[in-house]
Amino acid sequence: xxxxxxxxxxxxxxxxxxxxxxxxxxxxxxxxxxxxxxxxxxxxxxxxxxxxxxxxxxxxxxxxxxxxxxxxxxxxxxxxxxxxxxxxxxxxxxxxxxxxxxxxxxxxxxxxxxxxxxxxxxxxxxxxxxxxxxxxxxxxxxxxxxxxxxxxxxxxxxxxxxxxxxxxxxxxxxxxxxxxxxxxxxxxxxxxxxxxxxxxxxxxxxxxxxxxxxxxxxxxxxxxxxxxxxxxxxxxxxxxxxxxxxxxxxxxxxxxxxxxxxxxxxxxxxxxxxxxxxxxxxxxxxxxxxxxxxxxxxxxxxxxxxxxxxxxxxxxxxxxxxxxxxxxxxxxxxxxxxxxxxxxxxxxxxxxxxxxxxxxxxxxxxxxxxxxxxxxxxxxxxxxxxxxxxxxxxxxxxxxxxxxxxxxxxxxxxxxxxxxxxxxxxxxxxxxxxxxxxxxxxxxxxxxxxxxxxxxxxxxxx
Amino acid sequence: xxxxxxxxxxxxxxxxxxxxxxxxxxxxxxxxxxxxxxxxxxxxxxxxxxxxxxxxxxxxxxxxxxxxxxxxxxxxxxxxxxxxxxxxxxxxxxxxxxxxxxxxxxxxxxxx
Numbered sequence: 130x131x132x133x134x135x136x137x138x139x140x141x142x143x144x145x146x147x148x149x150x151x152x153x154x155x156x157x158x159x160x161x162x163x164x165x166x167x168x169x170x171x172x173x174x175x176x177x178x179x180x181x182x183x184x185x186x187x188x189x190x191x192x193x194x195x196x197x198x199x200x201x202x203x204x205x206x207x208x209x210x211x212x213x214x215x216x217x218x219x220x221x222x223x224x225x226x227x228x229x230x231x232x233x234x235x236x237x238x239x240x241x242x243x244x245x246x247x248x249x250x251x252x253x254x255x256x257x258x259x260x261x262x263x264x265x266x267x268x269x270x271x272x273x274x275x276x277x278x279x280x281x282x283x284x285x286x287x288x289x290x291x292x293x294x295x296x297x298x299x300x301x302x303x304x305x306x307x308x309x310x311x312x313x314x315x316x317x318x319x320x321x322x323x324x325x326x327x328x329x330x331x332x333x334x335x336x337x338x339x340x341x342x343x344x345x346x347x348x349x350x351x352x353x354x355x356x357x358x359x360x361x362x363x364x365x366x367x368x369x370x371x372x373x374x375x376x377x378x379x380x381x382x383x384x385x386x387x388x389x390x391x392x393x394x395x396x397x398x399x400x401x402x403x404x405x406x407x408x409x410x411x412x413x414x415x416x417x418x419x420x421x422x423x424x425x426x427x428x429x430x431x432x433x434x435x436x437x438x439x440x441x442x443x444x445x446x447x448x449x450x451x452x453x454x455x456x457x458x459x460x461x462x463x464x465x466x467x468x469x470x471x472x473x474x475x476x477x478x479x480x481x482x483x484x485x486x487x488x489x490x491x492x493x494x495x496x497x498x499x500x501x502x503x504x505x506x507x508x509x510x511x512x513x514x515x516x517x518x519x520x521x522x523x524x525x526x527x528x529x530x531x532x533x534x535x536x537x538x539x540x541x542x543x544x545x546x547x548x549x550x551x552x553x554x555x556x557x558x559x560x561x562x563x564x565x566x567x568x569x570x571x572x573x574x575x576x577x578x579x580x581x582x583x584x585x586x587x588x589x590x591x
Numbered sequence: 592x593x594x595x596x597x598x599x600x601x602x603x604x605x606x607x608x609x610x611x612x613x614x615x616x617x618x619x620x621x622x623x624x625x626x627x628x629x630x631x632x633x634x635x636x637x638x639x640x641x642x643x644x645x646x647x648x649x650x651x652x653x654x655x656x657x658x659x660x661x662x663x664x665x666x667x668x669x670x671x672x673x674x675x676x677x678x679x680x681x682x683x684x685x686x687x688x689x690x691x692x693x694x695x696x697x698x699x700x701x702x703x
Contacts, residue, residue, distance in 0.1 A: 260673060307695040308592055310672035 138186040145181050148194055153178065154276055156198045158248035161255075162311055163199070163233055164206050167273065167301045172209070177202035199245075207232060249274075250365045251311045257326040258309050265300040266329045267336075272297050274361075275354050285351050286336065323366070327374045327449060330358045334378050338385075339555070352382055363417075372421035373450025379414035380456035383407040395557040399465040411460045418457045421450040451480040470500035487518040487525075495528050503535040523552035527562060539569050593627060593696035594668045594676035599660035600689035605634060607688040613664075616684050620666070625679055631664035660689060667696075 153174060160170035160177075177198040191197040256269040271277045271285075279297060283290040303309065314322040337351030359375035387405035390396050455476045462468040477493035491513055498506020510529050519525035530545035546566040553559045600607075613631065620626050640651040654661065666683060670676035673693070680691050 258673075260677070306697065307693075308672045310674050312674075314674075 141185045141190065142182060144190060145178060145185065148181075148198075149178055152195050152198070154252070154274060155195060155245075155249055156202060157273070158252040159199045159245050160202045160206070161252060162244070162248055163203055165231075165311075166305065169206055169209075170202070173202035173206040174198075176205035176209075180205065196245075203232065247313055249361070250313050253326055253362065253365075254313055254322055255304065255309055255311050257322075257329045258304075259322070259325045260307065260309060261300050261303065263328070263332065265296050265303075266325070267332055268293055268296045269300045270329050270358070271333065271354070274358065277354070285348060323368060323370065326362065327370060330355050330362070331374060331378070331449075333358065334381075338381060349385070352378070352385075356382060369421045369446040370449050372417045373446060373448075373453045376414045376417035376421060376453035377449050377456055379410045379417065380453060380460050383410035383414065383460060389557065393557060395561040397561070398459060403464065406460065411457075414453065415457045415460065418450065418453045421446050422454060448480060448484045451476055451483065455480075468499070470496055474500050487513055487516065488522070491519060491522075491525050491528060498532050503532040507532050507536065521552055523549040523554075523558070523562075526552065527565075530562075530565070534565075534569065539571075543569055592670060592672070594670055594673075594680075595694045595696055596666040596668060596676070596680040596683060597662055597692040597694065598664040598666070598683060598685050598689060599658075599692065600663040600685055601660055602634065604685075604688045605663060608684040612684050616682060617666075620668075620679065620682060625668050625670065627667040627669055629664070629666040632662060634663075635661045663689065 156177060157170055157174045160173050161167055164170045164173060180201045181194070181198060185191075253270070253274055256273050257266045261269065267286075268282055271282045272279065277285075279294045280290050283293040286293070313319075334352050334355035337348040337353070337355065356375070356378050359371070359378055363371045363375050383406050384398075384401060386407070387401035387403070388396055388398075396402075455473055458469055458472050458476070474493065474496045477489065477496050481489050481493055491510065494506050494509035494513060497509060507529070510525070510532060513519055514525055514529065526545045526549035530542045530549060533539070533542035533545060543566065546562055546569070550559065550562050550566065553562060610631075617626070617629055620629070635654045638652075638654045640653065640655050642649050642651075663685065666680065668676055668679050670679060673695070676693055676695075680686070680693050683691055685691070
């Protein structure tokens with residue numbers, strides 16, 4: 130087993146540190162399955178890496194460090210259970226024997242290789258179980274899968290560490306008490322459960338993306354972490370919607386440098402300096418969109434388990450892949466004027482069918498206004514506003530304001546900008562809308578149409 | 592592991608699902624051997640709430656708390672985990688008209 134007995138202790142410490150960064154969550158995921166408890170597994174995982182630092186300088190680095198660490202963690206946990214039992218009443222000795230015997234031996238199973246490969250997925254699906262609140266799913270995912278500390282999560286979400294800690298403790302207590310299973314969902318429920326996982330990842334991404342100046346550093350890290358999680362899930366479960374979400378995040382992230390000006394002010398998609406867009410992220414995002422929307426299911430690396438899952442609803446593309454496709458059209462346009470709005474409207478037509486929400490319909494209306502002119506978009510937006518659902522959504526009023534402005538209906542534009550301003554909550558967006566309002570010419574003569582270039586603000590703009 | 596599934600309904604929806612349908616669903620679930628106990632309850636205005644304080648037993652008419660949705664019945668299931676319990680609970684017909692709270696049953700701690 131020992132392949133490198135001569136390595137210096139310092140080298141070994143560095144190797145263990147690198148292994149910890151790369152594989153500690155894998156080891157944890159398997160230990161949770163073997164020990165059936167998050168806290169016990171966390172402790173055992175830490176003990177296993179400590180044992181590696183102590184033993185590897187003497188015994189050499191094992192050829193397969195991950196199984197070694199899992200096995201060491203399992204033994205440490207059993208040790209711990211026995212040690213604690215010695216302090217307890219004698220009649221509980223039987224319980225201890227049962228508890229120890231109940232811990233499966235990771236080497237005893239012939240199919241253990243596949244079991245271990247699935248453990249990170251089990252962990253993801255458990256952390257994102259729909260019976261946990263959305264807040265708890267996000268906190269648990271960042272704690273257990275990303276390995277962030279409670280303090281780091283609290284800072285990123287601008288929440289007190291005690292609140293975050295309690296949220297995580299409660300979620301783990303519910304997993305234990307209600308016995309939330311540690312498993313990859315079966316094919317028939319995979320679509321729904323995967324949607325929950327993707328929602329958590331996108332929430333993390335948006336938390337890091339919608340913030341602007343100030344605490345922007347840690348929050349940009351959140352977007353990077355969401356993309357890392359997306360890559361992890363794509364690797365474990367190459368379903369179309371996972372590829373779609375990864376693509377969507379990469380394409381949105383590619384515009385990060387361009388979407389704020391020197392003073393943190395919002396720069397809309399149309400006005401962005403496209404040379405600041407990150408080409409590598411765009412290329413990767415576009416490649417994932419193409420795979421997500423490809424006619425044939427992409428071959429998976431999951432071996433025998435894949436065919437069953439390939440028939441599940443999750444293999445169809447959905448809202449994430451479509452939103453990514455829309456972002457890809459924007460990303461592929463050399464300039465705002467060169468954008469293929471007909472293609473974007475076509476994609477929104479499909480998206481509206483899959484996700485018939487007022488916000489999607491609003492974005493489609495804005496795209497129609499870009500393709501066919503503001504006069505074609507205005508009745509669509511006004512119908513949506515009349516339906517009532519978007520009355521309190523500032524971007525709906527901002528969209529109407531912009532279209533009215535382009536039509537020279539400045540009084541209507543002013544009223545809508547004011548309504549949008551009364552609803553907006555993000556500072557850069559407020560400043561953007563206030564500037565648009567200031568730029569409106571006085572309502573003297575509606576025939577004198579000044580600006581015709583679109584300055585719209587909608588959800589994809591950020 | 593046992594899960595108690597509490598069926599909550601708004602008073603005007605108590606009979607939205609016919610008894611015969613509830614009975615049929617309950618018989619199917621019982622036939623699968625997963626039901627430990629299951630009963631439907633009379634409306635809350637038939638309830639009596641008890642309290643023993645300082646040796647005196649007091650009785651109050653009605654439920655402990657007035658809520659929009661009221662407890663209308665329960666199932667006690669035997670299930671391997673929450674996913675299984677949820678799959679069973681989703682087959683209780685009033686899930687369409689009311690809501691079902693799934694609570695894991697705990698063991699009492701015998702140490703004094």
